[in-house]
Amino acid sequence: MEKSVKIIVTGFVQGVGFRWFVARAARGLGLVGSVRNLPGGSVEVKAKGPEEQVKRLIDYLYEGPGNVSDVEVTYDAQVDEQNFRVMF
Secondary structure, X not given: OEEXXXXXXXXXOOOOOHHHHHHHHHHHOOOEEEEXXXXXXXXXXXXXXXXXXXXXXXXXXXXXXXXXXXXXXXXXXXOOOOOEEEOO
């Protein structure tokens, strides 16, 4: 079953290569979506793909560079991407 999520990652996650870590992990899992920095220091991840792969991405977020303090997941998000890209 396919799932789509919007994830807000907070903590020390900007300026440490976190977006690139997420993109590499998501592409490796065969997911589509995007990742971008948000004002205030958090990172937004939108991803869509097989449910098990989406769950694996969520778990990977805690292993990324920097220091993740919270991962807030919203299911059934709108994800319109055809691949996984880093937004600037």
